[in-house]
Amino acid sequence: MTTLCRDCASLATAPAGGRCAACRSPRLMSHPEIETLSLAHIDCDAFYASVEKRDHPELLDRPVIVGGGTRGVVLACCYVARLSGVRSAMPMFKARHACPDAVVIAPDMTKYRTVGRQVHELMRQATPLVQPLSIDEAFLDLAGAAEGPPARTLALLARQIEREIGVTVSIGLSYNKFLAKIASDLDKPRGFAAIGRAEALDFLGPRSVSLIWGVGAALQRKLAQDGIGTIAELRAHPERALVARYGTIGRRLARFSRGEDDRAVEPDQPTKSISAETTFTHDIAPYEALAEELRPLCDSVAHRLQRANKAATGVTLKLKTSDFQVLSRSRKLADPTQRAEILYRAVLPLLRAEADGTAYRLIGIGADRLAEAVLADPPDLFARPTE
Numbered sequence: 493m494t495t496l497c498r499d500c501a502s503l504a505t506a507p508a509g510g511r512c513a514a515c516r517s518p519r520l521m522s523h524p525e526i527e528t529l530s531l532a533h534i535d536c537d538a539f540y541a542s543v544e545k546r547d548h549p550e551l552l553d554r555p556v557i558v559g560g561g562t563r564g565v566v567l568a569c570c571y572v573a574r575l576s577g578v579r580s581a582m583p584m585f586k587a588r589h590a591c592p593d594a595v596v597i598a599p600d601m602t603k604y605r606t607v608g609r610q611v612h613e614l615m616r617q618a619t620p621l622v623q624p625l626s627i628d629e630a631f632l633d634l635a636g637a638a639e640g641p642p643a644r645t646l647a648l649l650a651r652q653i654e655r656e657i658g659v660t661v662s663i664g665l666s667y668n669k670f671l672a673k674i675a676s677d678l679d680k681p682r683g684f685a686a687i688g689r690a691e692a693l694d695f696l697g698p699r700s701v702s703l704i705w706g707v708g709a710a711l712q713r714k715l716a717q718d719g720i721g722t723i724a725e726l727r728a729h730p731e732r733a734l735v736a737r738y739g740t741i742g743r744r745l746a747r748f749s750r751g752e753d754d755r756a757v758e759p760d761q762p763t764k765s766i767s768a769e770t771t772f773t774h775d776i777a778p779y780e781a782l783a784e785e786l787r788p789l790c791d792s793v794a795h796r797l798q799r800a801n802k803a804a805t806g807v808t809l810k811l812k813t814s815d816f817q818v819l820s821r822s823r824k825l826a827d828p829t830q831r832a833e834i835l836y837r838a839v840l841p842l843l844r845a846e847a848d849g850t851a852y853r854l855i856g857i858g859a860d861r862l863a864e865a866v867l868a869d870p871p872d873l874f875a876r877p878t879e
């Protein structure tokens with residue numbers, strides 16, 4: 493069975509002594525379907541509280557509650573506070589009683605929205621198919637989004653979110669939205685859980701019908717009156733009977749009980765740009781070496797353009813110097829493109845102008861001003877003599 497290291501993202505078949513052979517990390521993830529599952533739900537851990545801890549490192553080991561204010565309920569609580577029984581949506585007076593030494597912080601929604609947008613933006617670098625569900629969670633469809641198994645892309649994304657934004661996430665990986673969302677909750681915080689096709693029925697069987705999206709308290713009561721408490725009991729009834737008794741939701745009850753959910757991941761906003769970048773182990777100055785680094789990035793961007801059904805009408809080169817100065821240079825393309833080679837040739841003159849001996853620590857390329865794919869690469873482009 494393939495094992496993924498969640499710290500260094502290396503894949504191995506037989507981990508020695510429960511640790512990663514490459515980096516010795518014990519944070520391994522293995523699953524028989526790890527190579528093929530590609531639908532993910534990512535949820536930030538105790539999001540508001542994590543952002544506050546990030547901004548107030550002295551609170552790292554303290555119980556932190558974000559809440560109070562006019563609503564008087566707990567909006568978020570860290571995992572230390574949860575040990576004392578504090579929960580989201582609990583009235584503040586109860587929370588203070590359960591955890592008298594908690595640090596209570598008034599919510600700063602503007603800040604959380606900004607951080608949430610940053611998290612979503614990193615997700616969109618992994619795949620254009622990101623559907624945010626709220627400020628701190630989203631579905632991602634990673635089928636064909638990158639080289640290698642989606643699980644590996646997800647481990648790298650989780651690490652990037654931790655390093656660059658300073659909050660942790662939990663990942664649920666499966667083959668549809670229903671199960672991915674359940675999975676992200678199985679291993680919190682900083683979790684990574686997968687539910688595969690082979691295990692879905694056994695996994696769901698003993699669980700409560702309330703796990704099914706759309707089953708609220710009223711429907712759950714009605715089902716209980718009919719002797720249906722678990723998903724296995726639901727499965728015993730044919731779809732037609734469930735629709736006849738419970739209305740249109742009967743169809744979903746039947747499908748979800750069998751682990752079937754065909755809802756697609758629907759991005760909430762048009763993709764404005766698709767980019768890829770890489771940070772070097774050692775700073776690089778020569779033009780030729782920098783140009784070589786751009787090649788795989790152009791391949792990745794072209795691949796993602798094709799997958800998103802988009803074409804670039806402009807390219808942007810991004811460089812970061814060894815002292816962290818970021819510069820970006822853009823140009824318009826003659827025709828919209830989805831082709832790596834055209835992106836590469838378009839970005840080289842921009843690089844040529846900046847490769848003046850300066851040492852760079854990062855290089856990136858972005859495909860900008862995206863147009864619909866039907867406009868991409870008009871056929872006469874390749875008949876035209878090279879300019």
Ligand SMILES: [Mg+2]
Nearest residue numbers: 535536537628
């Ligand atoms: Mg969350």
